[in-house]
Each structure stands twice: as structure tokens, then as C-alpha cells.
Amino acid sequence: xxxxxxxxHEDYSLWxxxxxxxxxxxxxxxxxxxxVIKPYGYSIWEKMQQALDKMxxxxxxxxxxxxxxxxxxxxxxxxxxxxxxxKECAIVxxxxxxxxxxxxxxxxxxxxxxxxxxxxxRPTSEAIIWSTYKKWVQSYRDLPLLINQWANxxxxxxxxxxxxxxxxxxxxxxxxxxxSAEEAVNETLQMLNVYADFAENFMALPVIRxxxxxxxxxxxxxxxxxxxxxxxxxxxxxxxxxHFLGQNFAKAFGVQFTSKEGKLEHVWGTSWxxxxxxxxxxxxxxxxxxxxxLPPKLAPIHVVIxxxxxxxxxxKNIAARADQIAAxxxxxxxxxxxxxRDTYKPGFKFAEWELKGVPIRIAMGPRDLENDTVEIARRxxxxxxxxxxxxxxxTIPALLSxxxxxxxxxxxxxRDEKTTPVSTWEEFKHVLDDKGGFVSxxxxxxxxxxxxxxxxxxxxxxxxxxxxxxEAGKCIFSGKPSPRRxxxxxxx
RNA sequence: CGGGGUGUAGCACAGUCCGGUAGUGUACCUGGUUUGGGACCAGGGGGUCCCAGGUUCGAAUCCUGGCGCCCCGACCA
Numbered sequence: 001x002x003x004x005x006x007x008x009h010e011d012y013s014l015w016x017x018x019x020x021x022x023x024x025x026x027x028x029x030x031x032x033x034x035x036v037i038k039p040y041g042y043s044i045w046e047k048m049q050q051a052l053d054k055m056x057x058x059x060x061x062x063x064x065x066x067x068x069x070x071x072x073x074x075x076x077x078x079x080x081x082x083x084x085x086x087k088e089c090a091i092v093x094x095x096x097x098x099x100x101x102x103x104x105x106x107x108x109x110x111x112x113x114x115x116x117x118x119x120x121x122r123p124t125s126e127a128i129i130w131s132t133y134k135k136w137v138q139s140y141r142d143l144p145l146l147i148n149q150w151a152n153x154x155x156x157x158x159x160x161x162x163x164x165x166x167x168x169x170x171x172x173x174x175x176x177x178x179x180s181a182e183e184a185v186n187e188t189l190q191m192l193n194v195y196a197d198f199a200e201n202f203m204a205l206p207v208i209r210x211x212x213x214x215x216x217x218x219x220x221x222x223x224x225x226x227x228x229x230x231x232x233x234x235x236x237x238x239x240x241x242x243h244f245l246g247q248n249f250a251k252a253f254g255v256q257f258t259s260k261e262g263k264l265e266h267v268w269g270t271s272w273x274x275x276x277x278x279x280x281x282x283x284x285x286x287x288x289x290x291x292x293x294l295p296p297k298l299a300p301i302h303v304v305i306x307x308x309x310x311x312x313x314x315x316k317n318i319a320a321r322a323d324q325i326a327a328x329x330x331x332x333x334x335x336x337x338x339x340x341r342d343t344y345k346p347g348f349k350f351a352e353w354e355l356k357g358v359p360i361r362i363a364m365g366p367r368d369l370e371n372d373t374v375e376i377a378r379r380x381x382x383x384x385x386x387x388x389x390x391x392x393x394x395t396i397p398a399l400l401s402x403x404x405x406x407x408x409x410x411x412x413x414x415r416d417e418k419t420t421p422v423s424t425w426e427e428f429k430h431v432l433d434d435k436g437g438f439v440s441x442x443x444x445x446x447x448x449x450x451x452x453x454x455x456x457x458x459x460x461x462x463x464x465x466x467x468x469x470x471e472a473g474k475c476i477f478s479g480k481p482s483p484r485r486x487x488x489x490x491x492x
Numbered sequence: 493c494g495g496g497g498u499g500u501a502g503c504a505c506a507g508u509c510c511g512g513u514a515g516u517g518u519a520c521c522u523g524g525u526u527u528g529g530g531a532c533c534a535g536g537g538g539g540u541c542c543c544a545g546g547u548u549c550g551a552a553u554c555c556u557g558g559c560g561c562c563c564c565g566a567c568c569a
Contacts (some may be wrong), residue, residue, distance in 0.1 A: 009564095010563060014563080038512040087567075088567080124569075158493090158566075158567045165568070220567080224569070345529090346527065346530095347527085349530090351529070352530080354501050363528070365527095392533085474494095492568095
């Protein structure tokens, strides 16, 4: 790890990779573009899953599972969706290997075992799910369908990056069907808000809720909404999307129902998803020179207890007291790790748990045992103080919620400082190059301008914020009239 | 697929220009001393030097041809 977080993108990339490896989260696999998520990294993902899943259930959704493979004919049914993903699909063409007679001991694809119809490995599941919904929906009484799936998907990206873009990734995708456009739009916005709540309240990550421009819209959707976050290198990261699909998929797959009035109608759809990319967001938003900083609500370990001792007797006595403390905190619902390894010194353990982002560390030595105290250190600010053991039960909950709030406020302050309103094209380019972050500017609403700006500056329209004020202005690029400001940024 | 870099012990690298049979740090193992911020000393184990071919008495090093990986770009709901 470097002395401080690098600002040049190239260096930041290397720093990020190193952090992901050192904190024991994940590593590149032998398999092209794929990632191995290691136990510690996965335990953080599990915390995310649990929190999200509860939020989905609380909003009336249920989980199900659909196939990994999508027959090509189904995949291509919704044309825009198929076209959007065509360039990055993995395809299964054969179902058998056989011994290669030319190369003893090796196997070859059996040319006799060619599939009649190729199977696309899902890059997203709209096709397979809507083809199934067709069978499930007859009447308005079958609606709404509010289903979520936890799954893996494959997108054959050219360049990959741990957590942010990998050939295979884990995610959740919700797919719902409704009787009316209004109900579907409400669902789309509801789930966008669920994502924003999750990002802000669990990940301590402030996000902008917005709508995507035509150029950035999900293929096959009528409207795409998103939450956008700001990373510490000033680049934007799309942290979640929620799509209003209109009747596009219903029409492509013939999903119809008989309404209360006895009329045959196509259903209205939504889909929404977040992925292991959120792990990347979590790392890039909060980490410092000493490693990961985890928000308490997502930390697999809330408190680590490190004993300090010279003799075996001391170790025994401290361990006995530490076990009591751990038991007490666990009773309160906290995850506590007592690091009683005698193969590492305390200093080493301090550094290791800091690297892994554990929010609170308790250190306990002979002096403490004598005084009935412990040293308590918080990860976000590195502050340490000595308190009486009796105070722990009250101190820990307060400190954890303080840490959660502090890293959120810290990120928000950073994000706000990195958000710049500009009114001229020169200023626009200047801010992007020298400061980075979000640039709030007027845009004429055309895809041509969007593309032109991207070509010159590499900045894209991250979103049209939902709370954007109506404010007449002139497009930064074309000078044509614009009704409101939108957010531009260079993005991951 | 383009531009740049790189391939030598688990990891990070030196050695390559100028050919002589491989080294440093770290990690690992053993013993001892240590332990309130990444310990120290001593000893030890571990490498087809990316692959193939060539030159040579002799190749990590020189030549030819492959391949891998990293960063940047193209791509990326």
C-alpha cells in the first residue's frame, strides 16, 4: 500500500488491485476475465445479500431461480435487448467431448455433438424469464408478479477489473409484471429507492438518483433509472439500475392477460439489479492508506479483540477476560473475533485487521487486566482511548453507529466538493481534466451532442437527477436551449 | 486488435548490455530471545530462469519464432 491514495487513474488502478488482494477479498482466476472471491470478500457480499434480500421481501418480492442457458431463438425475441448484448455473449455450441486420437491423453470437442440450437449463457435473464411468465399469466388475478433471482451472469468484456467488471459476476435481478403502466413505473421507482436506501444506509455511500439519457438506456427498456456514486479518484460509478420496460418484453414474448373488463392486454414490466460491483464501490469509496474501511452494517466482524501478553499465565488470564467480553457483545448481536493466535505479535494483528477494515479493535494487556480497562480503537479515524470494561456494553453500539454515520458524511462531503456546476464549454473541459468528479451542466437533450461530448472529453451523462430543478439554460456544447442541468462525469 | 511494459523461489524483484551453470528482500520451516503498532539472532528447505528451436565447449544472458500477464486505448445496459 502506498503512503496515500494515488490520484492518477493509472496509479489508482494498481493501488486498488493491490488493496483487493492484500485485504484478502478476491483475485484474478486462471479463467479469462473471471475472479475468485475469497472467503473474507464473500462474507462481505453475504452481508450485502442479506440486507438487500430483506428489503426485497419487505416490499413484497419473492425469490425464484431460472436457467443459466437461453436458447438463441428466445434470446433474440426482444430485438433491442438482443442487439445490445450480442457483442458480449458466451455461447454453448456443443454438449460433448471425446478422446483426441491425434493427441493421446487430450480431449477434443466432438463435432458430432453439435447442438441444433445454440445456447446463450445469460448476460441478463429477461428473455428466459419473460418466456416463462407467458405460461404463468392468464388473468389480472395472476398479477403482479414480483420475483427476484440471485444468480451469476456472463458478459464477455474486453477488459476486466476485479469486482467492477468481470466476465462472470454475481448479482440479483428483479423481474416484475404488472397490470398497468402506472403500477410498473411505481415499482421501478420504488426499487430505485430501495437501492438508494441500501447504498446510503448500509454502504454509507451517498448516491444520486436519476434517469439515464437515451444513449445510456438499457436495451429493451422504455426508461432506465440509476443510482450514481462518486469514487475517491473522482470517477463516477453506476451502482444500480432499475428499468421500466413498458410492454416491450410482454409483446416480444406474448405475455397477455384478461383484464377486469374482459379485454386481452399485454402486461407492463420492470427489471432491476445490483451486482458484486457494489463491492468495488465499497472499496473505492471508503478505503484509506491503511486498507479497507468497512461500514459497520456490512462488516462481517464488528469488533476484534487483540490480546497483549508476555507470559503464558498472562495470556491465559487475558483470554479468560476477553472471552467474557466477547460473549457479552455477541449477546448484544455483534460479531466479535478474539484473535488469540500466539503465532503473531500484536502490532502485526493491528495492521492486519485494519487492512481488512474491521470497524472497532479492542486491545487488552496486563495493565488493562489490572485496571479493569481496555484500549478501544476505531478504524475510520484511527482514534484510540482507554475505557473501563463495564462501559463497553454502552460504548460499542454508540461507536458503531457513529462510525457508520461518520464515513457516510465523509463520503458525502467528498462527493459534494467534487460536484461542480459549470456554464461554459471551456470550464467544462477544464474541470473534467483538473478536478474530476461530477460536472453539472446544461445539455440540449440530443444523443448527437451526448456522443460528441463523449468523444472529446470521455465524459458521459451519468444521469438526469430526479431532483433536478427546472432551470432554463443553454447547452454547454451546442448552445441550444436546455430545461435543466444534467450530471456528467468520467466513469467506471 | 493497437501503444507501452513485463515474464527468474509462494510474493516483490536484481542479475541479461559484456555467456561460465542463480541471487536479494519477504514469506515458509527449526531453535532461542521477544510481545502496548507490521520483532530480532542463528540455522534450514524451496527455482524445468515462460515455451520451442538455433549459435556455442558452455545460454537466465546472444539469435529466431511462439505464448502469458500488467497498464493505457478500442468495447462496457
